[in-house]
Amino acid sequence: MQLSARALNRTLLRRQHLLARTDASVPELVRHLVGLQAQENLSPFLSLAARRESFDPREVTAGLEDRSLVRFLTLRGTVHLLVADDALRLRQWTAPVHEREIGISGSVGTAREVDREAFLAALSDLLADGPVTQKALGLALAEHFPAYSPTQLGQLARSAAPLVQCPPRGTWRGSGGVVYQYADRWLGRPFVEPDVAELVRRYLAACGPATAADVTTWSGVTRLAPVLKGLDLVVHEGPDGKALYDVPDAPLADEDAPAPVRLLGQYDNLWLSHAGRDRVTTPETRRVWQGPNGGLANTVFADGMLVGLWRAADGRVVLDEPVRPLSPAEREQLDVEVTRVEALLAVPASAG
Numbered sequence: 001m002q003l004s005a006r007a008l009n010r011t012l013l014r015r016q017h018l019l020a021r022t023d024a025s026v027p028e029l030v031r032h033l034v035g036l037q038a039q040e041n042l043s044p045f046l047s048l049a050a051r052r053e054s055f056d057p058r059e060v061t062a063g064l065e066d067r068s069l070v071r072f073l074t075l076r077g078t079v080h081l082l083v084a085d086d087a088l089r090l091r092q093w094t095a096p097v098h099e100r101e102i103g104i105s106g107s108v109g110t111a112r113e114v115d116r117e118a119f120l121a122a123l124s125d126l127l128a129d130g131p132v133t134q135k136a137l138g139l140a141l142a143e144h145f146p147a148y149s150p151t152q153l154g155q156l157a158r159s160a161a162p163l164v165q166c167p168p169r170g171t172w173r174g175s176g177g178v179v180y181q182y183a184d185r186w187l188g189r190p191f192v193e194p195d196v197a198e199l200v201r202r203y204l205a206a207c208g209p210a211t212a213a214d215v216t217t218w219s220g221v222t223r224l225a226p227v228l229k230g231l232d233l234v235v236h237e238g239p240d241g242k243a244l245y246d247v248p249d250a251p252l253a254d255e256d257a258p259a260p261v262r263l264l265g266q267y268d269n270l271w272l273s274h275a276g277r278d279r280v281t282t283p284e285t286r287r288v289w290q291g292p293n294g295g296l297a298n299t300v301f302a303d304g305m306l307v308g309l310w311r312a313a314d315g316r317v318v319l320d321e322p323v324r325p326l327s328p329a330e331r332e333q334l335d336v337e338v339t340r341v342e343a344l345l346a347v348p349a350s351a352g
Contacts, residue, residue, distance in 0.1 A: 002237040003209065003244065003252070005279075009304045010253035012279050015206055016270055017051040018262055018301075019253065024052070026059045027068055027083050033206050034199070035080035035090070037272060038071055041170060042312065043265030044081045046298065049344050050262045050337075057347055061171040067187055071165040073158055076220040076272075077101045079165065084187050091162045091183060093194040097220035098159040108159070111152035114145055116160065123157055124182075131166045131181040134158075162191070173349035200227055201247050207273045209236045209244035218273040259304035261326075261333035263317070263341050266295040271306065281306045285323055302330045315345045 003011070013019045022029065029051060030036060036044040049055045060081070063069030067084060074080050074090040077097045082090065102112050122144045126132060132140070137157060138150030145153060157163060157180070164183045168174030184190050203215055212225035228245045236244040264270065271280050281289075285306040289295050297309035300322065308322035317338045326334060 001252075003239070004255055005239045006304075007252065007255040008209070008238065008244075009279050010255055010257045010259060011209070011251070012207060012270070013259050013304055014251060014253040014257070015208070018270065019257055019259060021051060021053045023054075026052075026055075026063060030069065030081060031083045031086065033269065034202050035075060035082040035086060035269075037078065037265075037267040037269055038081040038170060039079040040266045040295075042298070043267045044170075045172065045344065046263065046265035046341070047268050049341065050264055055344070057172040057344060058349075058351065061167070061174065061349075064167040064171055070183065070186070071170040072183060073098065073163070075218060077159070078267075081170065084189070085192075087164065087183050088187065088189060088192045089194040089199070092191055093196060093199060094220060096222075100220075102156065102159050105155060105159070107151065107155040109148075109152050111145075111148040111156045114148060114153075114156065119145065119153075119156070120161060123161055127163075127181055127185070131179045131186070134178040134180060137180060171349075172347065196227055197231055200224065200231065203273075204233070204245060204247045205250060207269070208250060209234075209238075209246035210274065211238075211242055211244060213275040214273065217275040217277075218269065259301075261300070261302045261330055261337050263310060263337045264299045264301060266298050268299070270301075280304060288323060300334070302326060302334070312341075312345055315342065317341050317345075 010019065016033070017029070024032065026048060029048065036047045038044045045057045045060065060069065070082055070084060070087045071079055072082055072087045072091065074082065074094050102108050122141060126137060126140050134154050138154030141153035141157065142148065142150040162183045163180040164186050166179040166181055166186060168176050169178055200215055203218055204210060207218065212228050215224045216222055232248065233245045234248050236246060238244045271277050277286065280301065289299060289306065289309060297311050297320070299306055300308040300310055300319065307324055309320040311318045
């Protein structure tokens, strides 16, 4: 079947639960989406609020504290909020991504030349008695490897070893620096060999139809074309004539389906999980969002496309001028979403 750009847009939004909100639990939704982009602390909370019928951000805190959720460097070498089962699988699959990052990272620098076996042994010993802050870890590692700075060694540790960020990092209104522990030690379970075919199918269920290049953009993992071609998948044709793979019986949205206004965070896999990133953005709007070191602000979507930016200031939503005029109906929807997000921003750290 040939699919138009608009049909692909609406299908992505449907599978991301952005055409209509879902009553799925936080873990169910995080699992369906194969994680939420989380290097900026507010982003996963906004991702969940935009997709769920109702959302208490303290549910994420509870998940991090009971270890059903974790913050972990995985897909694309970025921090994601994941369910525990995915954390124990994804890091195994994305290991080459982190090795590439070590090779080019200015933060790691010459520490990439350290004796890796000795480095990992020292790191394991330092974490044997429990989680350690990133600062303390870097300082302790520098005692073992004085030729390198604590910052370099701390950055090497986060990429070279499967270290989760322990709470209060990432909790709602949580404060404090990064605290690390091995994922398997933190979760009390061993790592699991990833089923790559199943991971690809799950990506397609949440983000498809897609090309092999799209799966690589989402994951950072290369050489995936043979995996896609070896699976029992449906093949559609995109507006540019390229083959788009999809899981059988996955829902396709009507291109005329209404796409309501949504406020999302500074980062979201909605627009970071395809090679062209054009399903919900244009080159012009990406330039509005993209700064020299990443996204400039949180995002506004209307009619399925990025139309503007917003910022949180003193618990309020401060909107930039949109890139196009909004219709009266879109303005009404925007007002509703602003009210929802401001209610989220007002939630205290604890119910007590």
